[in-house]
Amino acid sequence: MRKIGYVRVSSVDQNPSRQIMQLEEIGVDFLFQEKVSGATQDRPQLKIMMADLQKGDTIFVTDLTRITRSTRDLFELVDQIKGKGANLKSLKDTWLDLSEDNPYSQFLMTVMGGVNQLERDLIRMRQREGIDLAKKEGKYTGRVKKYHKNHAGMKHAMELYEKGNMTVKQICEITNISPASFYRRLREHRENN
Structure with a gap:
């Protein structure tokens, strides 16, 4: 009967210290932690923890949003x-405790999972509304393109391509640009000329 802690933060610049401290206070035997968005299914430490899980073990999290992405995921x-x-x-x-065969626990899990999902959906909705408003006001330009037309590596890649003595694969290896980005820029270049 092991106490297993699971800690997750969404990005590299977020600090997991608070979660770690809370789980260490209750005396977890093992601690799995990762820095990955909860929206992705690729959570390597969660997969390792679940593969190692044994009968009688208890997984501890600081709150449900650290281990689940959605009600369905929960x-x-x-x-x-x-x-x-x-x-x-x-x-x-605190209502979440799977050790008890209590119909209220399943009911509360359904309700609270739904509340968490609603909260995420509302955040996305407000974000979309904010982006739409910023677009109307001319303040939103979207994500900055990594390989804009003045990007030094992309310029060099286009120069090498125009010389005609190298393959796209060779050009991409030299300039460290992905083939998809190169072809996208090449298409834009041809459309503009």
């Missing part, structure tokens, strides 16, 4: 944990 994860005879506990969401 239910799939809970099914996997229950299937291994293990438990999941959240320090913030």
